[in-house]
Amino acid sequence: MFFSFASTIPSKGAPLLFLPGWGFDARIVSLYRLFRGRNLILPDSFVNPYVLLASLPIFLQQKKIAKISVAGWSMGAQVALDFFLANPNQVADLTLISMRDHWPSEELDMIRSSITTDMSAYMRGFYRKCFLGDKKNYHLFVYQLQENYLQTLDTKLLLTGLDYLEGFSLPLQFPEGVAVHMIHGSKDMIAPIKEMPYIPEATCEIFQSCGHMVLLTTGRNSENV
Numbered sequence: 001m002f003f004s005f006a007s008t009i010p011s012k013g014a015p016l017l018f019l020p021g022w023g024f025d026a027r028i029v030s031l032y033r034l035f036r037g038r039n040l041i042l043p044d045s046f047v048n049p050y051v052l053l054a055s056l057p058i059f060l061q062q063k064k065i066a067k068i069s070v071a072g073w074s075m076g077a078q079v080a081l082d083f084f085l086a087n088p089n090q091v092a093d094l095t096l097i098s099m100r101d102h103w104p105s106e107e108l109d110m111i112r113s114s115i116t117t118d119m120s121a122y123m124r125g126f127y128r129k130c131f132l133g134d135k136k137n138y139h140l141f142v143y144q145l146q147e148n149y150l151q152t153l154d155t156k157l158l159l160t161g162l163d164y165l166e167g168f169s170l171p172l173q174f175p176e177g178v179a180v181h182m183i184h185g186s187k188d189m190i191a192p193i194k195e196m197p198y199i200p201e202a203t204c205e206i207f208q209s210c211g212h213m214v215l216l217t218t219g220r221n222s223e224n225v
Contacts, residue, residue, distance in 0.1 A: 002044045003059050014067045014092040015039040016225070017056075020047060021074025021098070022161045023123060023153065031144055032137065034219030041068060046157055049079045049164040056083060060090060071095040071225045073215045074191065075161055078168045088175035095225045097183045098190070098212050101197035103165040115158055120150050129189050130212045137216055170197055179203070183218050183225075185210030 004026075016038045020026055026042035029035060041059075043052060060068065069092050072080025077099035084091045114122040127146060131138030174180070180202040186193050190212040196204075207214050218225055 003056070004040075004042050004044050014069045015041050015065065016069045016071060017041040017080075019043065019052070019070070019072040019076030019079050021076050022165070023126060023149070023158065024074075025149075027145060028141075028215075029219075031140065032216050032219065034216070035071075035225060036220070041065075046153065047076065047079065048157055048160055049075070049082075050160070052079060053083055053086070057087060057090070066090065067092045069093050069095070069225075071097065071219075072099070073097040074099070074212065075165060078165065081170075082168070084178065085171055085175070088178060091178055093179040093181070095181045095183065096197075096199075096202075097215050097218065097225075098185065098188055099182065099197060100191035100195050101170060102168070102195070103162075105166060108162050108166050112159060112162055115155055119153065119155050119158070123150060123153065126190075132189055132211050133187060133209075134211065134213055134216070137213060170199075174199065174201070176201075181205070181225075183207070183214060185212060185214035187211040188214070 016035055018026060018029060018035060018040060020028060025046045026044070029040065029042060067090055070080045070084060072078070077096040080094060081096060084094050111122070124146070127141065128138065131141065180199055182196065182199065182202050182204045184193055184196045184206055186206055186208045188211050193206065207217055210217055
């Protein structure tokens with residue numbers, strides 16, 4: 001996996017790595033003008049969690065980047081947390097957005113069956129549910145990205161992401177000394193707020209009017225991420 005590193009502006013602090021969720025890629029950053037004023041590291045394709053976790057330390061070493069801020073959304077939050085746990089000395093701070101503490105096997109099996117039978121139909125419904133309550137941004141996504149996503153998404157990659165989510169578990173202990181911030185929408189139907197993980201010492205923001213795409217609210221204000 002390759003990454004893009006945008007370092008065209010003077011910016012205080014570590015560059016920000018953003019990890020998108022399952023079924024999405026980093027193009028949502030430019031589409032919704034997220035994280036303005038930050039130097040960004042972005043994956044250049046849909047995320048395979050296993051490949052990303054193996055590739056990212058190599059990329060950082062090649063670019064001579066000692067520390068990064070990390071923000072993960074949805075599945076990207078699990079990947080962000082796993083990277084932090086494996087490389088705590090390389091993470092300046094960690095933001096976990098719309099993260100679910102676990103995914104039941106029965107639910108993942110239903111998704112596997114649906115995308116194997118008709119990936120396009122399932123993903124259209126999934127995207128609609130992600131944007132529930134946000135018609136303006138949903139219509140922009142449909143117009144700009146959805147059809148390209150449906151043409152380029154690989155069913156095998158989606159299944160790999162589901163396998164990763166099924167195998168994910170919260171650690172019993174967290175490294176100390178790194179600020180962890182959690183963000184969630186109270187109306188999230190993909191990662192219900194009652195299933196937001198508990199992380200000791202983490203700070204937390206709950207946005208009462210937002211669903212799974214709370215990212216669009218917080219990502220436009222880089223002070224929150």
